[in-house]
Amino acid sequence: MIFADTSALFALFNPNDEFHNSAKEWFKNQRPKLVLTDYIVDELLALAISRTNKEFALTISKRIRDLAGIKKIAEEDFYKAWEIFDRYQDKDWSLTDCTSYVFMERSGIKKAFAFDPHFDQFGSVLRVPIL
DSSP states (O other): OEEEOHHHHHHHHOTTSTTHHHHHHHHHHHOOOEEEEHHHHHHHHHHHHHHTOHHHHHHHHHHHHHHEEEEOOOHHHHHHHHHHHHHOTTSOOOHHHHHHHHHHHHHTOOEEEOOOTHHHHTSSOEEESOO
């Protein structure tokens, strides 16, 4: 199982994204079983609206349901992520980044489909595709 981050999903769906070709090629070749959280869905749809428009966000909303398993961030994961967010003042990790890290650790997931370099900073995650 591979965790799917906003950065890679947005690139996969948006032909104008700088990483679109890399995301599309990797996804086509790997056919991975993806999992993501409700926080990623929220961030992805907000990004789609802000960078394109609501119509594009609705297209992603429909496609994402068939593409990956979506898990809710548990309350205990939320509070642990919030602690990490506050503790690592030298990192510019978003709260969503922190929830992703906590979820991956708890779930034993070691790979992330992501273009966000924050995943490299976690130290326990292999980011794919490798560019």
